[in-house]
Every structure is written in structure tokens, then in C-alpha cells.
Amino acid sequence: MTQHSTGGRVHTARPPAAARPRRRRAARALLPAAVFLAPLLLFYGVYYLYAFGFLADMSTKQTSLSFTDVTDVGLANFRLVLTDPAFHTALLNNLLFAAVSIAAALTLGFFLAVALASGVRLRRFFYAVFLLPSLIPLSLFATVFGRMLETDDGAVNAALRAVGLDSLTQDWLGSTGPAYSALFVLLVYLVGLPVMYYTSDLTTLNTSVLESAMIDGAGAGQIYRLILFPMLRNTHKTVILSVLLMSFRAFDVVYFSTDGEPGGRTQITGTYLYNTMLGAGRVGYASAAAVIVLLVALAISAVQILVQRRSAR
Amino acid sequence: MRGPLRALAAASAVLALGLTAACGDSGGVGGAQDAAQETAGPGQTVTLDYWTWFPPEATLKETIGAFEKNNPHIRIRLREFEAADYQKQLPLALNGGESLDIVGVQVAAMTNTVREQLRPVDSWQAELPAGWRDRLNGQMVDQTAGIAEDDTLYSVPMGSIGSAVMYSNAALLTELGIPFPGTAAELRTAVGKIKKAKPGVTPVVFQGDPFWQEEMLFTIAGQTDPKLSDRIAAGQAKWNDPAVVEALKSYKSLFDDGVVDTSVLSLKGSRPAELFNSGKAAFLVDGSWQSSLLSASYRKANKIGLTDVGAGAFPVVRDGGRPAARGLAEGGLAIPKSSQHVAEAAAFIEYMTLGDGVSQWSKDLVLVPALDGFTVDSSVLTTKAAREGYQAVQDVIAADGSARNSNQAFLNQVEGNTILDVLRGQTTPEKAADKLQVEWASGRYTQK
Numbered sequence: 001m002t003q004h005s006t007g008g009r010v011h012t013a014r015p016p017a018a019a020r021p022r023r024r025r026a027a028r029a030l031l032p033a034a035v036f037l038a039p040l041l042l043f044y045g046v047y048y049l050y051a052f053g054f055l056a057d058m059s060t061k062q063t064s065l066s067f068t069d070v071t072d073v074g075l076a077n078f079r080l081v082l083t084d085p086a087f088h089t090a091l092l093n094n095l096l097f098a099a100v101s102i103a104a105a106l107t108l109g110f111f112l113a114v115a116l117a118s119g120v121r122l123r124r125f126f127y128a129v130f131l132l133p134s135l136i137p138l139s140l141f142a143t144v145f146g147r148m149l150e151t152d153d154g155a156v157n158a159a160l161r162a163v164g165l166d167s168l169t170q171d172w173l174g175s176t177g178p179a180y181s182a183l184f185v186l187l188v189y190l191v192g193l194p195v196m197y198y199t200s201d202l203t204t205l206n207t208s209v210l211e212s213a214m215i216d217g218a219g220a221g222q223i224y225r226l227i228l229f230p231m232l233r234n235t236h237k238t239v240i241l242s243v244l245l246m247s248f249r250a251f252d253v254v255y256f257s258t259d260g261e262p263g264g265r266t267q268i269t270g271t272y273l274y275n276t277m278l279g280a281g282r283v284g285y286a287s288a289a290a291v292i293v294l295l296v297a298l299a300i301s302a303v304q305i306l307v308q309r310r311s312a313r
Numbered sequence: 314m315r316g317p318l319r320a321l322a323a324a325s326a327v328l329a330l331g332l333t334a335a336c337g338d339s340g341g342v343g344g345a346q347d348a349a350q351e352t353a354g355p356g357q358t359v360t361l362d363y364w365t366w367f368p369p370e371a372t373l374k375e376t377i378g379a380f381e382k383n384n385p386h387i388r389i390r391l392r393e394f395e396a397a398d399y400q401k402q403l404p405l406a407l408n409g410g411e412s413l414d415i416v417g418v419q420v421a422a423m424t425n426t427v428r429e430q431l432r433p434v435d436s437w438q439a440e441l442p443a444g445w446r447d448r449l450n451g452q453m454v455d456q457t458a459g460i461a462e463d464d465t466l467y468s469v470p471m472g473s474i475g476s477a478v479m480y481s482n483a484a485l486l487t488e489l490g491i492p493f494p495g496t497a498a499e500l501r502t503a504v505g506k507i508k509k510a511k512p513g514v515t516p517v518v519f520q521g522d523p524f525w526q527e528e529m530l531f532t533i534a535g536q537t538d539p540k541l542s543d544r545i546a547a548g549q550a551k552w553n554d555p556a557v558v559e560a561l562k563s564y565k566s567l568f569d570d571g572v573v574d575t576s577v578l579s580l581k582g583s584r585p586a587e588l589f590n591s592g593k594a595a596f597l598v599d600g601s602w603q604s605s606l607l608s609a610s611y612r613k614a615n616k617i618g619l620t621d622v623g624a625g626a627f628p629v630v631r632d633g634g635r636p637a638a639r640g641l642a643e644g645g646l647a648i649p650k651s652s653q654h655v656a657e658a659a660a661f662i663e664y665m666t667l668g669d670g671v672s673q674w675s676k677d678l679v680l681v682p683a684l685d686g687f688t689v690d691s692s693v694l695t696t697k698a699a700r701e702g703y704q705a706v707q708d709v710i711a712a713d714g715s716a717r718n719s720n721q722a723f724l725n726q727v728e729g730n731t732i733l734d735v736l737r738g739q740t741t742p743e744k745a746a747d748k749l750q751v752e753w754a755s756g757r758y759t760q761k
Contacts, residue, residue: 068408076756084757245610263730278725285722
């Protein structure tokens with residue numbers, strides 16, 4: 001279809017007559033799919049649009065869960081959230097934990113996937129070891145982990161003492177550094193999902209490239225770094241996006257392990273929202289915080305898509 | 314082709330209208346009205362829907378069974394929740410138009426989130442026996458009414474709870490010749506003896522969760538300034554007043570003097586009670602809701618191996634202080650506007666607050682019943698330590714302390730964490746008090 005201007009008015013040229021039946025046929029072919037998908041899409045749209053609309057509306061109100069005592073407060077909730085140091089900490093922690101998860105996925109996850117795919121002994125056992133945390137409920141996994149961090153009776157300190165490393169025992173939940181370290185370990189241990197992504201894509205690779213490299217005398221490190229890593233470029237993008245967005249939903253990981261301790265310094269936006277919601281008259285404030293988090297997540301996704309498009313060109 | 318599209322559009326419209334209608338059917342925001350009453354005919358049975366989080370289900374079923382036996386025309390359909398979950402589920406259900414007849418209300422935490430959906434007690438008190446108020450503890454009734462933003466009584470209190478109090482492994486103390494400590498100095502002596510004689514036993518345990526730190530702080534503050542918590546909540550005192558700073562210093566002194574180790578702060582949720590119940594801790598500092606531990610039959614039923622448990626007020630930390638605890642009416646029973654069986658619901662509430670039901674549920678010792686002059690069955694408390702301990706807990710709750718009424722968001726987001734920072738030496742009491750005041754006045758935490 002082309003456009004041309006005549007005397008300041010824009011006309012859209014009609015498609016050639018031969019193209020019209022083709023388009024009609026294409027439209028006809030799409031119709032059954034649209035009919036089958038429409039109810040679900042409609043329900044999805046209404047459900048989410050209503051929820052987002054309700055959230056946005058409540059963010060300008062002060063009210064409790066009964067929604068009976070609604071007071072309009074304008075943008076005051078947004079101002080209060082944006083000036084709350086605890087919210088800043090939570091947001092930064094989201095990004096920090098996302099960065100740690102991505103780094104772990106692109107290094108350890110990639111290495112493990114390739115190593116396991118190369119046919120090491122006890123491969124199934126190792127798959128189970130690395131995939132198990134991603135397959136069981138995170139709340140359960142994090143609760144057990146949190147219990148392991150107890151200072152006197154926790155398994156972590158007990159194990160350190162058992163091997164004579166008493167000096168490394170920590171008050172894991174009472175000091176900022178150890179608490180972050182504990183969460184990093186937990187996030188790194190959740191590397192199972194990236195391992196699955198890499199493993200599935202490794203099966204589709206053209207092995208002749210690897211064979212050629214080996215014939216040319218490439219070492220294992222070179223194959224990993226110069227051949228396999230670039231060849232899985234699209235998988236890296238999928239992994240980054242999924243891990244990044246997953247970090248915004250890591251409520252259960254933090255809540256059931258450190259619960260934001262010490263002093264709320266390991267809190268993320270999910271735990272911030274949960275704690276903010278408790279008590280009377282808190283729905284509006286929590287909604288404003290949720291809207292801001294949503295906008296940040298959308299902005300990150302948009303940047304991600306733009307970067308992907310640019311690199312695709 | 315147009316046919317399917319039209320059908321699709323029509324289906325979409327029906328679905329959208331259906332969703333809209335469903336929202337509208339709930340009554341929408343603030344749409345709750347008193348439901349019309351249904352009259353049961355002769356021989357007909359009325360089923361009442363009862364939601365609550367307390368007492369424990371086994372106790373409640375036994376109590377309900379006894380009620381139904383004496384009231385054969387009434388059946389109770391019980392749904393019980395976990396306490397924190399219930400705070401969210403009930404307001405949403407009532408606002409969504411759920412038809413309930415009796416609801417348990419956590420007086421401090423829930424009254425203002427559900428009051429718009431409840432019938433004021435005045436509107437149905439004609440169904441209760443004359444003079445019912447006089448048979449209940451007046452302070453508890455006043456607290457229940459006073460907690461509501463409009464100072465109206467929406468629920469009839471079952472009893473009260475208080476914190477912090479201290480439970481002891483009485484058998485262990487007897488073995489080591491340690492009396493129940495009344496002061497921090499006595500507690501320090503006891504801790505020294507326990508550490509020496511039983512190195513595998515943690516002398517004192519309590520929850521390290523942020524919310525619990527307020528209980529500890531105001532228990533200690535209340536020993537010299539019983540109404541400090543009330544005055545702060547009412548805006549009559551500031552968080553950085555000298556009394557708060559002194560309370561923070563006194564609380565921290567327990568750690569500095571070796572009475573409590575900071576490792577205790579890593580114990581969360583039910584872990585301190587688990588350690589105490591298994592004999593791995595000598596003293597458990599908790600709320601009066603742990604008084605079930607004083608009952609030998611409860612311990613046996615729950616496979617708790619302790620042979621004797623005592624209790625008392627938390628030791629006095631500061632010179633010139635007196636035992637203190639914050640207390641509040643708890644476990645209010647209310648009738649929602651959506652109930653169509655007010656008379657029958659009132660009969661059940663009367664049974665649970667003024668009638669024979671009290672002796673049924675109070676055996677668990679979780680609440681101190683609001684019914685005036687009520688005494689616990691002598692078969693429940695079988696040892697001297699248990700009897701004296703329960704009396705001491707009742708006495709300290711009944712003393713004229715502050716109400717146990719927290720600003721939940723402030724407590725979970727700021728206050729608890731700030732107190733923990735003081736205990737761990739990560740900030741000073743003065744700086745912590747200033748931070749608390751700045752946040753309290755920030756506008757982020759609405760106050761009644």
C-alpha cells in the first residue's frame with residue numbers, strides 16, 4: 001500500500017484487485033483462531049484491565065480493605081512512597097538481586113547446562129540437585145533456608161563448626177553483609193530455570209560447528225567462550241528477561257528467608273508492599289507503591305525490548 | 314462471516330455485563346445494608362455461618378457441639394482461619410457480600426477494617442439478657458468500643474490478652490534452686506546459674522521478629538511509665554521523648570548484661586516456643602496467649618514433654634519500676650449486617666461470652682475471659698507453679714497498663730527494625746528515637 005499527497009490531502013491508494021481476494025482468504029483463515037481465542041482474551045483483558053484500573057484509582061485514595069471509608073488524597077500517596085527511604089532500599093535491592101541472578105544465570109547456569117549436556121557421570125543426579133529448588137514451592141524452600149540461618153541452631157553455622165571453621169560462623173540475619181550473602185546464595189541456587197532454558201536450546205545447536213572447532217584444536221575454554229556462548233545469544237536474552245522479571249516476584253524468597261532483615265535492609269518491593277498493606281487505611285498507599293513498581297517493571301521491559309530490537313538489526 | 318462476528322460481539326457484551334453485574338451484586342463499596350430477617354418455622358433448623366480465627370478448632374468444635382445439643386434448632390457452620398490471613402479475608406468477604414451470621418473480630422487489628430459491615434451491638438442487644446454489660450469486665454467492653462473510630466461497640470469481647478509475660482520451665486528452676494525472677498538483676502543471676510549448670514539450654518528466648526520488639530519495649534517502658542504507649546498512640550507524647558530513649562536503653566541493657574544473647578534475635582515465629590517446649594530454653598517471653606502451656610492436659614495432648622511450667626510478669630528492669638504488660642480486649646464476636654438470623658446469632662454469642670461456652674473454650678487459657686468473676690476449672694491448673702503463674706499473668710494484664718494497640722504498618726516497616734538496630738548496636742537509642750519520630754510524623758502512617 002502506498003500513500004501520495006494531492007493538494008495537501010493524503011490519499012491511501014487502494015490495493016490492486018488481485019491482492020484483495022488473497023487478503024480476504026487470509027482474514028477468513030484467521031477468523032476461527034480469533035473466535036476460539038476471543039473469550040479468553042476478553043476475560044484476560046477485563047480481568048487485568050479492571051485490576052489495573054482499580055489499582056490506579058485506589059492509589060489516589062486513602063481507604064482500608066473494607067473500601068467503605070474512601071477519602072480522595074490526590075497524588076499524596078505517590079509523594080509519600082517516593083520519599084520513603086525504605087522504598088528506595090527495596091527498589092534498589094530488586095535491581096541488585098536481579099543483577100546477581102542474571103550474572104549467576106549467564107555464568108554458572110550456562111556452564112552447568114553445557115557441562116551436564118556433555119554427558120558427565122551422574123548427570124541425572126546433578127540435574128535433580130540443580131532443578132529441585134526451581135521445582136518445589138519457593139516459600140517452602142526459602143523457609144527451610146531461613147531456618148538454616150539461625151545463629152545458634154541453624155544448619156549453616158553448625159556445618160561450619162563441624163568442619164572447624166568456627167571463625168566463619170555469622171549472625172546471618174543480624175548483619176547486613178552476611179544477610180546479603182545468604183540471599184545471594186539462595187538466588188544463585190535458583191539457577192535451575194536458566195539451566196533448563198540452556199539445556200533445551202543446546203539440543204538444537206548445529207554440532208558440526210563444534211566438531212570443526214575440535215578438529216581445529218580448540219580447547220574446552222575456547223569452545224565455551226568463543227563458540228557456544230555466542231551461539232546461544234538468543235537463549236541469553238530469554239534468560240535475562242525471565243530472570244529479571246522473576247526478581248520482581250521474589251517475594252517468597254525474601255519474605256521466608258531473611259524477611260528483609262536486618263533492619264529492613266534486604267527488603268524488596270514485594271515485601272515492602274506486603275508490610276505496607278497491613279493495618280487500617282493502608283490500601284491507597286500500598287496501591288500507589290504497586291503502581292510505581294509496575295511502571296518501573298514496564299520501563300525495564302521496554303528498555304529490554306528496545307535493546308533486543310537494536311541488536312537484532 | 315458476519316454471523317460469527319456478531320455472535321462474538323454479543324458474547325463479549327454478555328460477559329462484560331455479567332462481570333459488571335457480579336461487581337454490582339456485591340453491594341459495591343460501602344453498599345452493605347442490614348439484611349432482612351428470615352423467620353424459621355416450627356421444627357425448622359437455622360444454620361449459622363461462623364467465621365473466626367480463635368479458639369483452636371478442636372476446642373471450638375467441642376464448644377459448638379455443646380451449644381447445638383442445647384439448641385437443637387440451630388446449627389453452626391464453622392470456618393476457621395489462620396490469624397494473619399483472617400485479617401485480610403474477613404474484610405474482603407464482608408465487602409463482597411458474603412452472607413455470614415457470626416464473625417470473630419481481632420479487636421485491635423480488625424475492628425476498623427470491618428466495622429462498616431457489622432451491626433452495632435446496640436442494634437441487637439435486645440436479644441441478649443438484660444444487664445449483660447454488667448456481667449462483663451467493664452474495661453474490656455470500653456476498650457472494644459474505644460478502638461472503633463466512631464467509639465461504637467461492634468463486638469462483644471470474649472476475653473483479653475496481654476504481653477509481654479514470661480513462662481518458665483518450673484521443673485528446671487526447682488532442680489537448680491532458682492526462684493521465678495522478679496527483677497532483671499534476679500534474672501541475670503538465674504541466667505548465670507543456668508548457663509553454668511545446663512550449657513545446652515538457652516536461658517531466655519523470645520521472638521526476634523520486628524513486631525515483637527514493640528511488645529518488649531513497651532513492657533519495659535510500662536514498668537515506670539504505664540501509659541507511655543497510650544500517650545504516643547494518642548499523639549500526647551513523641552517517639553523521641555526521654556521515656557522512649559530510656560526504655561530503649563533498658564531493653565538493650567538486657568543484651569549488654571548477658572541476660573539475653575543477640576543470637577536469640579535470629580529466632581522467628583514459633584521457634585522460641587519450640588525450644589522452650591522441648592526443654593532447650595529455660596524462660597520463654599511471649600504473650601498471655603501461651604498460657605495453655607500451664608495446663609498439664611494441654612501439654613500432654615500436644616506432646617510437650619515439660620513436667621511443670623510456671624509464669625509471671627516480665628522482670629522489672631529499671632529501679633523503682635513495677636511489673637507491667639499491655640493488654641487489650643480480644644476475640645470480639647459480632648453480627649454482620651448481612652446476617653438474616655440475628656436472634657439465633659445473638660443466642661450463640663451469649664453462650665460464648667456469658668454462658669456455659671466460656672468454661673469450654675477458656676480451658677485453653679489463651680484468653681482471660683471477660684466474664685466477671687470467672688475462674689478457670691481447678692482441674693486445668695494442677696501445680697502450684699501453674700496456678701500462681703496464671704494468677705500473676707491475670708494480675709499484670711488487669712493492672713492499669715497501656716492498651717495493646719499497634720499501628721501495624723509503622724510497626725512492621727519502621728519501628729520493629731529500628732529497635733532491632735539498637736539491640737544489635739547498629740544505632741544509638743537517641744538516633745533510633747529521632748528516626749521513629751520523623752517517620753511517625755511523615756504522614757505515611759495514618760493514626761486514629
